[in-house]
Amino acid sequence: xxxxxxxxxxxxxxxxxxxxxxxxxxRQVLEDAGFWVEEAQDGPEGLRRFREVGPKLVxxxxxxxxxxxxxxxxxxxxxxxxxxxxxxxLTGAGGMDGVMLAFEAGAxxxxxxxxDPLVLAQRVRFMLRASENMVRLRESEGRLATAQRxxxxxxxxxxxxxxxFSGSPESYRILGAGGEPPATAPLTLADLLGxxxxxxRPLVQESLEAAVHGEAEVGGVFxxxxxxxxxxxxxxxxxxxxxxxxxxxxxxxxxxxVTDRVRAEERIRTLAFYDTLTGLPNxxxxxxxxxxxxxxxxxxxxxxxxxxxxxxxxKRINDTLGHSAGDEVLRAVARRLKxxxxxxxxxxxTERGLSHSLGRLGGDEFLLxxxxxxxxxxxxxxxxxxxxxxxxxxxxxEGEFFLSASIxxxxxPQDGTEREDLLKHADVALYHAKDLGRNTYQFFSDSMNKxxxxxxxMENALRRAIxxxxxxxxxxxxxxxxxxxxxxxxxxxxxxxxxxxxxxxSHFIPLAEQLGLIHQVSDWVTATxxxxxxxxxxxxxxxxxxxxxxxxxxxxxxxxxxxxxQLLEREKVDPSLFxxxxxxxxxxxxxxxxxxxLEELKERGVRIAIDDFGTGYSSLxxxxxxxxxxxxxxxxxxxxxxxxxxxxxxxxxxxxxxSSLSLEVVAEGVENEEQAxxxxxxxxxxMQGYLFSKPVPGEEITGLLLQQGRAGGERLAHE
Numbered sequence: 001x002x003x004x005x006x007x008x009x010x011x012x013x014x015x016x017x018x019x020x021x022x023x024x025x026x027r028q029v030l031e032d033a034g035f036w037v038e039e040a041q042d043g044p045e046g047l048r049r050f051r052e053v054g055p056k057l058v059x060x061x062x063x064x065x066x067x068x069x070x071x072x073x074x075x076x077x078x079x080x081x082x083x084x085x086x087x088x089x090l091t092g093a094g095g096m097d098g099v100m101l102a103f104e105a106g107a108x109x110x111x112x113x114x115x116d117p118l119v120l121a122q123r124v125r126f127m128l129r130a131s132e133n134m135v136r137l138r139e140s141e142g143r144l145a146t147a148q149r150x151x152x153x154x155x156x157x158x159x160x161x162x163x164x165f166s167g168s169p170e171s172y173r174i175l176g177a178g179g180e181p182p183a184t185a186p187l188t189l190a191d192l193l194g195x196x197x198x199x200x201r202p203l204v205q206e207s208l209e210a211a212v213h214g215e216a217e218v219g220g221v222f223x224x225x226x227x228x229x230x231x232x233x234x235x236x237x238x239x240x241x242x243x244x245x246x247x248x249x250x251x252x253x254x255x256x257x258v259t260d261r262v263r264a265e266e267r268i269r270t271l272a273f274y275d276t277l278t279g280l281p282n283x284x285x286x287x288x289x290x291x292x293x294x295x296x297x298x299x300x301x302x303x304x305x306x307x308x309x310x311x312x313x314x315k316r317i318n319d320t321l322g323h324s325a326g327d328e329v330l331r332a333v334a335r336r337l338k339x340x341x342x343x344x345x346x347x348x349x350t351e352r353g354l355s356h357s358l359g360r361l362g363g364d365e366f367l368l369x370x371x372x373x374x375x376x377x378x379x380x381x382x383x384x385x386x387x388x389x390x391x392x393x394x395x396x397x398e399g400e401f402f403l404s405a406s407i408x409x410x411x412x413p414q415d416g417t418e419r420e421d422l423l424k425h426a427d428v429a430l431y432h433a434k435d436l437g438r439n440t441y442q443f444f445s446d447s448m449n450k451x452x453x454x455x456x457x458m459e460n461a462l463r464r465a466i467x468x469x470x471x472x473x474x475x476x477x478x479x480x481x482x483x484x485x486x487x488x489x490x491x492x493x494x495x496x497x498x499x500x501x502x503x504x505x506s507h508f509i510p511l512a513e514q515l516g517l518i519h520q521v522s523d524w525v526t527a528t529x530x531x532x533x534x535x536x537x538x539x540x541x542x543x544x545x546x547x548x549x550x551x552x553x554x555x556x557x558x559x560x561x562x563x564x565x566q567l568l569e570r571e572k573v574d575p576s577l578f579x580x581x582x583x584x585x586x587x588x589x590x591x592x593x594x595x596x597x598l599e600e601l602k603e604r605g606v607r608i609a610i611d612d613f614g615t616g617y618s619s620l621x622x623x624x625x626x627x628x629x630x631x632x633x634x635x636x637x638x639x640x641x642x643x644x645x646x647x648x649x650x651x652x653x654x655x656x657x658x659s660s661l662s663l664e665v666v667a668e669g670v671e672n673e674e675q676a677x678x679x680x681x682x683x684x685x686x687m688q689g690y691l692f693s694k695p696v697p698g699e700e701i702t703g704l705l706l707q708q709g710r711a712g713g714e715r716l717a718h719e
Contacts, residue, residue, distance in 0.1 A: 011036065011057070014053065018065060022061070026120070028117075030124065042064055055085060057127055058085060058086070059090060060088065069105075073087050073107050077105070077106035086128065087107045087108050088110070089105075090115065109123075152173075154172075155168050157250050159250045163188045163189050165191065174224075176225075192204075197223035203220065207219065211238055212240060218236055218237055222236055232259040233259045235258045273285035277360070281359035293357065294371075297412055303374070303375075304370065305368075305369070305376065305378070306367070307368040307426065307441075308361070308367055308407065309430075311365075321396070336389040337368070338358060340382070340386050341385075368382070384441075387404070406430060408433055409444065410423075429443060458503070463517065466524055470495055471494070471528075472493075474492045475698065476696070478666060478687070481679075491529045491547065519554060522548075529548060530573045534572075541706055544705065546579070548578060548580055549611065550580050556593065579608070580606055580607070581609045583610070594626065602627040608627060608629050609632055609666070610632065612634040629664065639671075666688060671691050
């Protein structure tokens with residue numbers, strides 16, 4: 001590492017002088033002024049130190065033994081010829097001869113001894129600034145020269161009095177003159193104009209004449225005739241140079257071949273306003289066209305329909321077949337939509353200009369604006385035609401695929417008079433169409449807007465619910481008949497918001513899944529249930545397993561089983577005290593993956609239950625593959641089983657199926673004694689429902705368990 005590397009950011013000054021006292025004085029002055037000082041007592045040592053430390057400036061005494069200052073300066077210059085370091089010569093002898101010798105040796109400046117220390121420090125600062133400016137100037141000039149070569153930029157001059165034209169070699173090359181001025185006579189204005197496209201010649205001449213009269217500078221991109229009849233684009237710039245008497249002398253300027261740039265700009269304009277995949281107007285151009293359609297509707301008092309179309313479950317194609325197949329489908333959809341909105345339609349014809357616009361908003365969303373409508377009902381016909389265009393399958397190399405779409409419609413002026421309002425309301429209507437089951441269209445209404453606002457409020461509130469401690473867990477006992485002994489408790493999350501009040505799980509759990517918050521919510525539920533078990537253990541409450549409902553999104557999260565078991569380990573809870581409840585649909589999303597996850601949980605002692613059994617696949621084939629402990633018969637079959645023979649038959653079949661597989665069965669939603677009696681007769685001993693207990697807070701379930709312990713576990717008090 002060099003000494004300069006140790007000095008930090010201070011500029012280094014090398015003092016070469018045979019007088020130790022002078023070196024000491026200079027060091028003190030320069031270090032006080034913020035410089036790093038290196039010393040040498042003669043020329044050879046100075047040259048060596050110069051190579052070692054690479055100073056920013058040299059203070060050099062002229063009169064030294066051996067090498068004098070002139071030779072030393074020459075040697076320094078030989079070392080730093082490409083990037084000369086400033087050298088300040090110090091001499092005690094006057095006269096111009098010494099000054100001339102100093103400059104001939106390569107000195108930057110000179111000063112006579114003795115020199116005032118403060119003056120010396122300022123002199124050094126000035127020379128360093130001047131040196132840095134020169135370096136920057138040389139770098140700038142080099143960059144400019146390189147840029148001009150790369151840019152193929154030439155300069156020219158035209159004398160109006162004689163009509164003569166001259167220019168740089170690059171100018172002649174651009175003009176097609178081979179890079180050299182004509183051998184016979186200089187170019188004239190007529191020669192110059194003759195090289196431009198016929199339509200642009202008058203424009204070039206007008207621009208030059210305006211410059212001569214001082215009215216404007218020359219400026220513009222013009223078309224130049226190229227070899228073989230092709231056209232090139234030339235950027236022509238210039239301004240007037242007046243004579244000393246103020247009269248026009250010449251016009252000087254530049255010209256540059258910008259053909260590639262112009263073509264690129266045209267391409268950029270296309271990319272900026274059209275979707276590269278489908279060729280339809282993109283969001284920017286569509287919004288501009290919609291603005292024009294609305295303006296025309298205001299003038300002529302007509303209606304405008306704005307349709308926002310979104311493909312149903314399009315993500316499935318991308319995830320299954322890949323994005324190239326998805327792009328192919330989007331192109332096919334665009335073609336069908338263009339056919340569905342035929343330009344020769346009666347509603348699309350107008351003498352007032354653009355009456356409709358079809359564009360791609362992005363992703364799998366498309367927008368259609370229908371203007372010049374006398375009857376808003378015409379929009380219904382178009383919406384139905386758009387949905388009809390999806391009836392035929394899409395042909396891909398992988399095979400045939402069916403696809404549907406949902407459409408939201410907003411009308412001008414009923415649903416809004418401004419573009420942004422209509423776009424927002426069409427989006428609200430689209431969301432409503434999705435909620436209705438997709439493959440349909442919906443017109444916007446005020447009630448939808450209120451629902452959308454309430455949803456937005458709920459989204460914001462849900463994001464803050466955990467940190468605000470707004471969630472609670474309730475527990476519903478599962479009992480074994482006939483003694484009504486509590487054998488487990490199902491944990492059910494509840495949300496109480498300070499403004500929204502109580503929000504049911506059926507409302508906020510799907511929302512949490514859509515917002516990607518379900519993992520945080522599920523982790524909170526598990527951690528809270530662990531703390532409940534710890535509380536029971538501390539208070540001597542008889543422990544029973546807690547059942548947790550796991551959503552499909554949470555179950556299929558990568559590493560779900562490991563994360564769940566790690567959380568139990570952190571909370572120091574035995575996994576056998578937990579039961580995981582899953583729906584049939586969740587397990588069937590990916591059978592092999594589901595089997596691996598369940599086996600990992602089962603190995604650690606977690607019990608597995610299939611919730612809402614009977615509403616999904618209910619297949620013996622998949623039940624044999626999964627390590628399931630119990631089936632929970634959906635309450636929809638229990639409610640009417642005492643009066644509906646079909647429901648009774650389904651319950652009987654499920655119990656028999658479970659018995660053949662050695663699985664326990666739980667009847668959900670048991671509300672009266674008659675149901676409980678019939679279930680016992682059919683062989684179902686595990687039940688859950690309001691007959692035994694509603695979901696209750698942690699303190700109440702604790703009380704029920706304590707009551708059961710005191711009573712010897714004989715019976716749960718009827719509520």
